[in-house]
Amino acid sequence: MRFKYAQLFRLILLAALSLDASATALAPDSARTSTLVHTSWGVKDGAPSNVFLMTQDQLGMLWLAATDGIYRFDGIRFERLNAIAGNRLHSVSIGSVLSVGTALWVGYNFGGVSVFDGGRVRHYGVADGLPARTVHKLVHTGDGGIWAATVDGLYRLDRQRWQAVTEKDGVPRGRVTRVAGLPDGVMQVIPPNGNVYRNTAGGHQFQLVLDAHGLQPLQDLPNGDVLYGDHGQHFFRYGAAGNTLTPLRFPATVKPVDPFLVNGGGVWIHPETGLTQLGPDLRPLRVFKGLESLSGKQIYGTLVDREGNLWLTTENGVDRIRSARLNAIPLPDRMWRALSVQSDGDGTIWIGNHRADDDENSFNVASFGVRQDGSRIASPLHDITAATRAADGSVWFGNKTTLWHRQAGRWQSWPLPPGLRGSDVQALSVDGDGRLWVSVVGKGVHVFHHGGWQAGGGDPVLAKRTAVSLHTDAQGRLWFGYPDNRLAVLSHGSLHEYSREDGLNVGNVTAVASRNGQLWVGGDEGVAVMRGQRFSPLLDADGLSLNGVSGMVATRRGELWLNGVSGLSRITAADLASGRVTRVDRFDYLDGRVGKPHHMRPLSVLTEAPDGRLWYATSGGVGWVDPARIPHNPRAPTPQVTALRTDQQEYVVRPGLTLPPRTRNLELDFTAATLSIPERVRFRYRLLGLEEGWRNAGARRVAFYTNLEPGDYRFEVLACNEDGVWGVTPASFAFRIAPTFVQTIWFKLLCALLALLLMALFYWRRMLAVTQRISERLRERLRERERIARALHDSFLQSVQALMMQFDLIKHSLGADDPLHGRIEHALTTADDVLREGREQVLALRLNHEQAGDLETALSGLGHILGPRYQTGFALQVNGVARPFRADAAAEAYAICREALQNAFRHAHSAQVRVELRYERSHFTLRVSDQGRGMDAAVYERGYRPGHFGLTGMRERAQDVGGTLEIHSTLGQGTTVTLLLPARRAYARAATVPASPVAAP
Structure with a gap:
């Protein structure tokens, strides 16, 4: 018999598990069977069609080989690529794809293989030993070998050349599509004749290990297992690990319609009644009806990613099936909308529904109980509007006509009194004395005890107002929640009320919970915690209110759970103890939750069972979660920068990228491949060279920068997964913006x-x-x-x-x-x-010394006039190359020298007076000396002669031009006066005053 291609891959029909609402329990433990979530992407979502093979790279990215190119998927966005890291594909008609380490191998429908690695590409074609025919599959074996299954047969890569596996190697020549690389490095090949051939690890000689005479291979798994069938509708499972062929012996009550295998040894069939999961004894375990949610009817490829998700490809798109964190149970037909849950002391969960009088589409379906083993028991309950559990483990239920009580497995009921009948019971609670408090819509609060009724429990205030919610704490106090931020507590017969003035700001009080002395109040506008006699808002890690709360439970683990419009929320015991919420774990539609809880009636939408499971009810179903066994993803996502765009063009992300001058604005695309719940991946990034601190991007996967200056930049991005696990090493990308000449x-x-x-x-x-x-x-x-x-x-x-x-x-x-x-x-x-x-x-x-700067001439003239007059010799000595003087310096130097010469000629009585001019690069020196009688000791010591100011004036002149004046005198040996001027204060760059002749009278 010949099987359709879609039948060969019935593994893909596992997608139908996502239709948990249509599943029918066939075994007692179905209440503990995890729910699967299905998501499909079609062409309208950017997904490819006709994808035959998929692979996942070491960064977690999903690669899909399609007939119109290769696609990359991060869980959120499909990208069709004509090039990888700037290297173009050899063809856009892709037949196979394989990820090995950092390399991506691509096989083409018209022949040839390309390998992309490290920003480079290597193309293999006919010249390298490959045929110009379709490459169906690429396989990597444990010993590092690369094999290609083609229309012309099997090929292996030997260094840089492909070698054909011929009949001499032990495999019949011809088309090969079923190949698998086993963990021990062995290559397994199944030609069209159905026989199984294997080589030895590292070798290319194959041996026949299974003669499948008369059997047709229907399906092969990546681990090498094969499903065989014969013309008599008999099926066999080939186990690659043990090289065994085992017949599948179905019970007489099970018709093996289109059976298929799944990883882990599971067997499924697809009769007209729906996709059926078989247990180890091949008896039906669960039935899932309908396949309309799949993206297509024919399954072309399957893949289980590193997070355990099953990926399917069809003629129309891509499907993903994953385990949900929340587990839904199947409900009877027409049991929907206003659902409620309540746990009793023995662990039975009572599920009720409420039919609104004005809802013509509602049906009064009897409520039932679910035991811990998953079995169901009937109940007399119907149209339940309120429920509560007493301290002794018994449970109470109510509607507009009746109260029910179940204790020790027995039911008892009482009709509402005529004055209350016809109005829904809004809320129930049992106080410390065992009395049942009943809040009736429009009728206030009443106490029911031993068959009798008392309005308000004896308090006229309570009898007049209908409480939205009731709660009894461990101290026996009874709390009444009212609309518009009003709360009352009855303690030891005394009633005390709280309002907005006491910090209560939750809107309509729909839920109250307490444990270990702490009290929480929830409403449609938030949650508040009681501290002392005042309330404080309980906010999430971002400082936002926890709005829309319908149910609230403080668990035995010390956690606070909420059921509201945004889903289930969990606050850890550590955060509650510290008073600071660092993280709120949320469980919503991404975790398998459907619908929203009712915030009017019934309000029993969240309860804790004795085994620790939390049961929740919404308008779409009933489910449970085990807080102690919630799957946790410890793997931090690996971020990567995928693209850079400017106002003019998009650039390939590669090392050493330099953007042109005048680039001011750019966008950077980044992502992280978390395929289970990619919607909850969060990012933060920074651009070194512009900023040092991190920016929180939330779920956004693009960064925008404007008005950038030229320079070197380094973009870094970090990501965290759905459980808040942040990566340590950021993905980085360095680039440079070239400056213009003026920059x-x-x-x-x-x-x-x-x-x-x-x-x-x-x-x-x-x-x-x-x-x-x-x-x-x-x-x-x-x-x-x-x-x-x-x-x-x-x-x-x-x-x-x-x-x-x-x-x-x-x-x-x-x-x-x-x-x-x-x-x-x-x-x-x-x-x-x-x-x-x-x-x-x-x-x-x-003497024109100021204008000319010719100090030598001026002093020479002065000395030769004074010398003959006082019968004293005069000598002038010049050392160095004379340089023109600054006018002010020449004037002061001449005045100082004139004073010194007059003193020497008049008072020294020396045979000769000498003047020395020394021109040096760094300074100028003028020295006047004689060999006369010297200066009087008292005058020398004092520095001036009383009533005379010649010496004082000389010092002042020297200071004015930035020089220093030194006077040395020894009695009987003469006097020396030295003027020292820095070059910058003495010399002029050039003569600025023309010389005039020195005239004498």
Whole structure:
């Protein structure tokens, strides 16, 4: 017989397990059977069609080989690729794909194989030994070998060349599609004749290990197991591990319609009644009806990823089947909408539903109980609106007509009194005295005890108001929850109320829970915890309210569980003890929860069973979760940067990427392949070179940056999985934005140099102007001095000379013995001294030292005038190359030297006075010395002669020009006066004042 291709892969029909609502329990333990969640992606979701093979790389990314190219999937987004890491595919018609380490192997429908690794590609074709025919499958064996199953037969890669496996190697030549690499490195091959051949690890000689004469291979698994069938509808399982062929002996009540195998030894059949899971004895375990949720009818490929999810590919798309964290149980037909759950003391879970009077589509289906072993028991309950469990483990139920009580396996019921009948029972609770408190819609709260009723329990306030929720704590206090943030507590007969003024801000109080002295209050606007006599909001890790709470349970493990509009929520005991919530575990539609709990009636939508399981009810079903056995994913996702886009183009993410100048805005795509619940993956990222701190991206997988400057950047991204496990090492991508010329460091240095040049030019022009003004003022001073010198010479000195001549005539007209003769002679001597003094002053005025800067000429003229007058020798010595002087320095140096020369000539009584001028690169030295009698000890010690300021003036002049003046004198050995000027204060760059002749009177 010939089987359809889809029948060969009936493994894929496991997707029907996702339709848990249509499953019918066939075994007592079905209440503990985990629920499966199915998700499908079609072409409208970007998924490929006609995918024959899939593989998962070491980063967790799913790769799919399709006839129109290769696709990459991270659990959220499908990407069709024509190139991998910038290297183009040899063809877009892909037949197979295989991930080995960091390498991705691709086989093509028109022949050839490519391997992409480390940003490089290696293409194999006919020249490398491969046929120009379809590559059906690529296999990697445990010993590191790479094999290719093609239309022309089996090929193995020997170093860099492919070698064909021929009849000489023990395998019949021809088309090969069923191959498997066994864990021990052995290659298993099944040609179309159905026989099984194997080689030895590392070898290429094959041997026949199973003669499947008369059998047709129907399905093969990745572990090497094979399902065989014959023409008589008999089926056999070949076990690769033991090389055994075992017949599948189905019971007479089971018709083996299209059987198929699953990993782990399971067997499934697909009769018209629905997909059926068989137990180890091949008897039906569960039936799943309907396959309409699959993306297609024909199954082309299967894969179990590293997280345990089953992936299927069909002619229309891709399907995923995974285990749910929440477990739903099948319900009878028409039992839906207002469901409730309540656990009793022996572990039975009582499931009820409520039919609203105005709901024509509702049906009054009898409630039932589910024992711990999964078996069900009937109950007299119907149309349940409220339920509670007493401290003794018994349970109470109510509706608009009746109260029920179950204790020790026995039921008892009482009708509501006429005044209460017809109104729904809103809430129930048993106080510490065993009295049942009943809140009836529109009728207030009443107490039922030993068959009698009491309005408000004797409190008229309680009798008037209907409580939305009731709760009895461990201390026996009874709590009443009301709408609009109002809560009351009855303790020892005293009633106390709380409101918004006491910190209560939860809206309508729909749930109250307590344990170990702590009290929590939940409502449609949040949850509050009681601390002292005030309430504080209980917020999640992001500071947001826990809104829409319908049910709340404080478990024996110390955790707080909520059932609300957003799903089930768990707060750990450690967070409750610390008072700071660091994480809220949420369980919603991604975990198998369907619908929402009712927030009006019934409110018994969350209960804890004695075995620790939590049972929940929603509008879509009933389920349970075991807090002690919730699957936890310890594997941190491995993030990766997938693309970089600018305003102009998209770039391949590769090392050394340099973006063009003027790139200001960019987007960076990143992802992390967590395939179970990718919707809960969270990211944070940063761009080193711009920021040091991390940014929280939430579930967003793209980063935007604007107004970036040129420079080197490094983008880093971290990811955490659905259980909050963060990776340690971030994915990183370094790139550079090239600068324009005006943004380069050379341009900045050039601008700085230009700025310095402009400043220097401005300074030079400023100094030139200042120097010109100073020179002009000096010229004016020189002209004034010359005018004064001419006036003194032409008038005053000439007049004194004429006066002296007249007195000389008078002297000669007197007799030699005339008494006036001596007096006139004395007057002429004094006039002669005045005339000499005047000539010296005229000389000082006429010497043009300030303008010319020719200090040598000026001092030489002065010394040769003073020397003959005082009958003292004069010598001038110049050492070094003479340099032009600054005008102010020349003036002060001349004035200091003139004072020193006058003192030496007048008071030293030396045979010679010497002047030395020394021009050096770093400084200038002027020294005046004599060999006379030296300076008086008292004057030398004091530094000046009382009533005289010549020495003091010399020191002040030296300080004004930034120089130093030193005076050394030894009694009887002479005096030396030394002026030392720094070069920058003494020398001029060039003569700025033209020289004028030194004139003498």
